[in-house]
Amino acid sequence: MWNASGCQGASTTNLSVRCPSCKQQGTFEGLGIQDAILNNAQPRVILGLRRCPNAACKAAIFVVHYAGKLMESFPAETVDFDATNIPAGVVTSFEEAIKCHANQCFVAAAIMVRKTLEELCRDRQAMGDNLKARIRALGAKVVLPQELLEGLDDLRLLGNDAAHIESQEYEKVGKEEVEVGIEFTKEVLKAVYQYSALLGRLRALKRTP
Secondary structure, three states, X not given: OEOOXXXXXXXXXXXXXXXXXXXXXXXXXXXXXXXEEOOOOOOOOEEEEEEOOOOOOOOEXXXXXXXXXXXXXXOOOOOOOOOOOOOHHHHHHHHHHHHHHHOOOHHXXXXXXXXXXXXXXXXXXOOOOOHHHHHHXXXXXXXXXXXXXXXXXXXXXXXXXHHXXXXXXXXXXXXXXXXXXXXXXXXXXXXXXXXXXXXXXXXXXXXXX
């Protein structure tokens, strides 16, 4: 059967998606509206609407998939991120980096990763004439493994490369570079803001002597 737009109709296929609204991973089902086949090639590219299975969310998204494999979703699927105990300024910058990455705006995402570092230094009152100096000062303000401290300067350089065309330190600022940068930043934020709270919860469970 063909619909009014000229696309052949197709039955809906359930898809595993991380909801862009509630951030939960789930099996998204159709909304009772038949999918549309974009072309007759194999595998066939299919368009349709799906709904978040979380009863408290029920957000609707538009999907493009083939053979049951998600190709695109709108709003876009985002990287998982737990913002617990992280200051609002840091969260706002980092979530913007994640949204830029989800929409394949990789240069913008790298710049917002750098902005996240700026907000982290500001929150911890790490002072300096530039971000390189502030990152150096941050080492005296927070307890981080040496590898994470050294990696902060690499994140700074990634943001530099995204914002400027001279003195490039990376071959490019693309999908892989940004994904690694986001994952690294998540670990830094966990170490600075979340590990101590988790340790406190664990210790609270100990019996009183």
